[in-house]
Amino acid sequence: MTKIGYAAMLEQFHPTDLLDYCAAAEDAGFSAGFMVSEHFHPWTPQQGQSAFAWAFMGALGTLTTLPFGTAVTCPGFRYHPAVIAHAAATLGAMFPGRFWLGLGAGEALNEHILGGEWPEANVRSSMLFEAIEIINKLFSGNVVKHRGEHFKLESAKLYTHPEQPVPIYVATAGPVNAKRTGKFADGMITVGAADEKIGMLWDKFDEGAREAGKDPTGKPKLLQIHLSWAPTDEEAMDNALREWPNGGMAFPKQDIRNPEDFALMAKLVRPEHFTNRCEVASSLAAQTENIQHYVDMGFDEIHLHNVGRNQKEFIEVFGREVLPNLRLG
Numbered sequence: 001m002t003k004i005g006y007a008a009m010l011e012q013f014h015p016t017d018l019l020d021y022c023a024a025a026e027d028a029g030f031s032a033g034f035m036v037s038e039h040f041h042p043w044t045p046q047q048g049q050s051a052f053a054w055a056f057m058g059a060l061g062t063l064t065t066l067p068f069g070t071a072v073t074c075p076g077f078r079y080h081p082a083v084i085a086h087a088a089a090t091l092g093a094m095f096p097g098r099f100w101l102g103l104g105a106g107e108a109l110n111e112h113i114l115g116g117e118w119p120e121a122n123v124r125s126s127m128l129f130e131a132i133e134i135i136n137k138l139f140s141g142n143v144v145k146h147r148g149e150h151f152k153l154e155s156a157k158l159y160t161h162p163e164q165p166v167p168i169y170v171a172t173a174g175p176v177n178a179k180r181t182g183k184f185a186d187g188m189i190t191v192g193a194a195d196e197k198i199g200m201l202w203d204k205f206d207e208g209a210r211e212a213g214k215d216p217t218g219k220p221k222l223l224q225i226h227l228s229w230a231p232t233d234e235e236a237m238d239n240a241l242r243e244w245p246n247g248g249m250a251f252p253k254q255d256i257r258n259p260e261d262f263a264l265m266a267k268l269v270r271p272e273h274f275t276n277r278c279e280v281a282s283s284l285a286a287q288t289e290n291i292q293h294y295v296d297m298g299f300d301e302i303h304l305h306n307v308g309r310n311q312k313e314f315i316e317v318f319g320r321e322v323l324p325n326l327r328l329g
Helices: 015-028 053-063 081-094 108-114 121-139 175-184 195-211 233-243 259-266 284-297 311-321
Strands: 003-008 034-036 068-070 099-103 144-147 152-156 168-171 187-190 221-228 301-306
Touching: 003 015, 015 053, 015 311, 034 053, 053 068, 053 081, 081 099, 081 121, 081 152, 099 121, 121 144, 121 168, 121 175, 168 175, 175 187, 175 195, 187 195, 221 233, 221 284, 284 301, 284 311, 301 311
Parallel strands: 003 034, 003 301, 034 068, 068 099, 099 168, 168 187, 187 221, 221 301
Antiparallel strands: 144 152
């Protein structure tokens, strides 16, 4: 049965306000919980925020009762994998069975800030899966030493660790990483794609899991979808163009370093660029149909990101008129 969650976008909202939105989303029936963005910078200066997700999630776990996790954090540039393991184990210990760790290969927007090398995609992928190896070793509670291609670790042990293992989900958009995700992680996160591509990613995930001797059946598959809903189509499109122009950029963004550069690119984004990338509509029937399509594909969790500032209205209206009309079985 698919569950619907709320995407908590720290790039757009003050963390105190976002805590209120998350609590309202729980009350409104967003039962999958919260997919928390983990950024150092917003995509554009207009978005205006970018709070520290790890501090936010400590408060989120106390204020709400639903699961939550990062979508996604990168272990290897701003953070050594041991630091990610430490943070994740602490949240897992504080909120048993509720925290999941979402990882990805990173974006220069967030990871260039320390001034180190920004490598090619294949190197970043290698770093990601070596980091997962380190994190899993530390989750065991044993003393860990590591000498790998990208990372070193000397006599490290997590003394605070959860009774229930923290699941690791990987955000991936390509076949190589999807297969590696099946081998080395517990589930997969997708941020929108064509149906054929999603099917291919799932096939590769399953293939990797089987090669590792794991049964892929029931392994969580999570989706984040961007949408722009407002009382009129004009308001919905204005919100998309002003607040989330990066959603209309149909090209890789991993190598772009600064919000100001995204803002310059945003001047080229037009309404038609959101087609098949972000459902921009005032019609609740159209929004329901779009979400239902992904439910029918078989995702376990679908986390909704309404790109506008109208979060309270969105949560209230979708909780009352969209979520009850979805066929989730």
